[in-house]
Amino acid sequence: MEMEIEHFLDDHPLSLIQDQKDYERFRCSVCEKMLSSPSYGCSYCGFFLHKSCSQIQRQLQLYFHPCSLELTMRWGYICNACFDDRSGFSFYCQKCDFDLDLECALMSTTVKTEEDGQIQHFTHRHPLQLVDLNKEQDEVYCSICEKPCSDVVYGCRKCNFFLHHSCMDIPQVINHHQFHPEHSRPTHIWIVQVSRL
Numbered sequence: 001m002e003m004e005i006e007h008f009l010d011d012h013p014l015s016l017i018q019d020q021k022d023y024e025r026f027r028c029s030v031c032e033k034m035l036s037s038p039s040y041g042c043s044y045c046g047f048f049l050h051k052s053c054s055q056i057q058r059q060l061q062l063y064f065h066p067c068s069l070e071l072t073m074r075w076g077y078i079c080n081a082c083f084d085d086r087s088g089f090s091f092y093c094q095k096c097d098f099d100l101d102l103e104c105a106l107m108s109t110t111v112k113t114e115e116d117g118q119i120q121h122f123t124h125r126h127p128l129q130l131v132d133l134n135k136e137q138d139e140v141y142c143s144i145c146e147k148p149c150s151d152v153v154y155g156c157r158k159c160n161f162f163l164h165h166s167c168m169d170i171p172q173v174i175n176h177h178q179f180h181p182e183h184s185r186p187t188h189i190w191i192v193q194v195s196r197l
Contacts, residue, residue: 003016005054009030013042017038023037030056032088060100065093072091077099080099082104084101124159126156128155128161152165
């Protein structure tokens, strides 16, 4: 493991933290969680990073936002994915005034296989977890066909977003549909989630 790294978020070299007491005293400057091994830091300016957070990119391009998102320090913003009030680092699009907090941005870039019980589907910005509705009390509805779900589905509990297995196969782009036969461009599918009262 490298003893020292350079990082675009700080002007000084960051050293591998070897004193266990430092892990209990400092927070990561990116994710704001307590440090854990391995981590890097600069005691001169008080900048610390988990090794995993040191690999964060300056820019993200996600399938559900047309512009690139830049890693930016922001105070008092609302995440456009989870709608939580945030301060600190954000992946931000100035043109659209669009923010993603780090947790949502990094969740959106994670693609796991069906074997992991999690998938990334183009209709939702967060990974969808396999959910056994036989163990659930609340009735949930498919976000595509809006019919009640039963048995096992993929869903995001945080956003109350669920999909039938049969509805997951809808195409992202339709070419030459009968309602748009003269349309020279593919028609993109957009899912708009409406909350149920």
